[in-house]
Structure formats: structure tokens, C-alpha cells
């Protein structure tokens with residue numbers, strides 16, 4: 274491309290705000306539009322929403338038709354809940370979609386919705402791709418580490434963190450936090466809400482040539498022993514303060530891929546396994562490989578540490594824009610693309 278890629282930023286919450294900031298900082302990307310879900314954001318300059326020092330002249334809008342008419346090359350799609358209708362509209366207009374919102378392969382979608390997405394990609398000559406920190410970067414590292422093995426028995430990835438700094442109350446409640454442990458259907462609801470991890474497990478199985486015959490989900494909950502006020506939500510004593518679960522892929526009785534989490538919220542929870550404060554990537558086989566990814570502040574960092582986690586989540590998606598624009602139309606995954614790198618600071 275001899276011109277910057279024209280990009281739409283879709284929502285500016287925790288992740289989207291950092292994606293927007295990164296788009297503005299990259300000479301090879303040009304911000305052409307910002308979608309706002311919240312009425313309070315409509316009409317505000319992108320700079321204001323991203324904490325960028327100079328006005329951009331790009332105002333956030335909820336006018337989807339106007340955004341589609343911009344002829345953008347790509348959209349960084351970071352809403353709280355993804356919408357198949359929005360994705361179809363973007364793709365069939367020729368806008369390549371890079372998503373953090375519950376999309377890795379699309380495997381958890383209904384066959385009818387997946388057909389709609391594939392047809393929209395064909396019509397618009399566009400691609401859809403999903404990533405993030407976990408799932409996303411962790412799966413890339415797991416797949417790459419397995420390249421060190423003569424034989425791979427299992428790839429296991431665990432997000433092992435205190436999530437108190439992730440201020441998305443709706444996301445946290447969806448995972449069970451602050452709910453009574455006897456909430457009916459809780460394990461099934463957490464399975465459903467976290468099903469994108471199953472997509473990432475299936476992607477890794479495919480990459481290592483393991484023909485999965487089933488996926489399972491197991492979860493255990495830990496009750497908080499005291500009250501925690503996190504500012505954006507409270508975890509009262511006796512409600513769920515810890516959630517540990519895995520989506521597992523099987524070949525017969527062999528568990529070959531496992532993607533999960535060991536999460537706590539607040540100060541009064543003892544998790545079933547000690548926290549590692551990062552992403553634990555294990556490949557079992559010959560040899561066994563293990564690494565832990567930590568997201569740490571650079572020396573000159575003056576913003577909140579929480580923002581670093583948001584950058585870590587946003588960048589595997591935003592940095593993928595040129596790769597996804599260049600990919601053939603359709604659903605593209607982390608296993609299809611060359612390693613996605615960041616950009617030299619200059």
C-alpha cells in the first residue's frame with residue numbers, strides 16, 4: 274500500500290480507547306471514523322476519547338450508514354458485546370474487521386450466523402480476524418512454543434491473575450463474580466460467556482494436527498471471605514470472588530488443548546491454585562516447555578498500570594490491521610497469519 278490504511282475505531286471503552294490511541298500514533302494508519310455506542314460520546318473528537326494531545330477533527334458518531342460510506346479499509350471492533358448484524362454490515366461494505374470482542378475463529382456462532390459472516394466476506398472481499406491478550410497473544414505463544422517439540426501432548430494456557438484492575442463490571446459479572454455461589458445455571462453461564470476460549474483451543478488443536486472429537490468445560494468457584502469494594506463493583510463476603518475453569522479439547526481420552534483462567538477479584542479470596550500474576554503457557558510433550566507472560570510498566574510510564582493490560586489486549590488486534598487487509602477474503606485466524614509485530618518507536 275502506498276497510502277495509510279483508512280481505519281474505523283468501533284467503540285472507545287477500556288480496549289477501544291487504547292486501540293484508538295494506537296491508530297492515531299501510527300503513520301501507516303489513518304483514522305477516518307469512530308463509532309460510539311454511548312450517547313455521551315457522540316459528537317466528541319477522537320482525541321478527547323483517546324487522551325490524544327491534538328484535536329483530530331474526527332467526531333464519534335452512532336450513524337452506522339455514514340461510517341460504512343467512508344470506504345474504510347478496516348475497523349478495529351472492540352464493543353462489549355459483538356453483533357453479527359454489525360459485523361455483516363461492515364464486511365459486506367468491504368471493511369476488514371479486527372476484533373477483540375469474543376471472536377477467534379467464529380466457532381461458537383450458530384451455523385446460520387457463520388454462513389452470514391462468510392457470505393458477507395465474499396460479497397465485500399473482506400476478512401474478519403479476532404485476537405486480544407487472552408485469547409489471542411497467549412495462543413500465538415503456545416502455538417509457537419510447540420514448534421520446539423518433537424511430540425506435542427497438550428498445550429495448556431492459563432490466565433492466572435487478580436482481575437480487580439479490569440474495570441468492566443458487566444464482563445466480570447458475566448463470569449460469575451459477585452454472584453451467590455448457588456446461582457442457578459452458573460457453570461453453564463460461565464461456559465457460554467467464556468466460549469471464545471474454546472474457539473482458541475480448537476484453533477491450536479487444528480494447528481498441531483489434533484483432530485478433536487469433543488470440547489468440555491469445567492469450573493470451580495471460590496467464595497470471598499470478606500467484602501471488597503473495587504470502585505466499579507463490590508464483591509460481598511459469601512459471593513463469588515474466585516473462578517477457575519478450563520475449556521478442554523479431547524482426542525479420545527487425551528486432553529490435548531486446554532485454555533482457561535484462574536481469576537480472583539478483591540482481597541479476600543484464596544484461589545484453588547496460587548496465582549502466577551500472568552499468562553502461564555505450557556506445552557507438554559518432548560520436551561516440556563513453559564513460559565509466563567508478564568505485562569510490566571516501562572520506566573517512563575506515568576499512567577495507570579491497568580492501562581498497560583488494556584494496551585496488551587488491544588494491540589494484538591490493532592497491530593493486525595495491515596495483515597488482515599492483505600489477507601484473502603474470509604475468516605482468518607492467528608494460525609493463518611504471519612507473526613504480528615508491533616512498530617518501532619522511531
Ligand SMILES: NC(=O)c1ccc[n+]([C@@H]2O[C@H](COP(=O)([O-])OP(=O)(O)OC[C@H]3O[C@@H](n4cnc5c(N)ncnc54)[C@H](OP(=O)(O)O)[C@@H]3O)[C@@H](O)[C@H]2O)c1
Nearest residue numbers: 284285286287288309310311352353373374405406407408
Ligand atoms: N481477548 C482478550 O484478551 C480480551 C480481554 C478483555 C476484553 N476483551 C473483549 O474486548 C471487548 C471490549 O472490552 P472492554 O473492556 O473494552 O469493554 P467495555 O469497556 O466494558 O465496553 C466497550 C464498549 O462497548 C460499548 N457498550 C457498552 N454497553 C454496550 C452494550 N450493552 N452493547 C454494545 N456495546 C456496548 C461502549 O461503547 P462506547 O465507548 O462507544 O460507549 C463501551 O465503551 C469485549 O468484547 C471483551 O470481551 C477481550
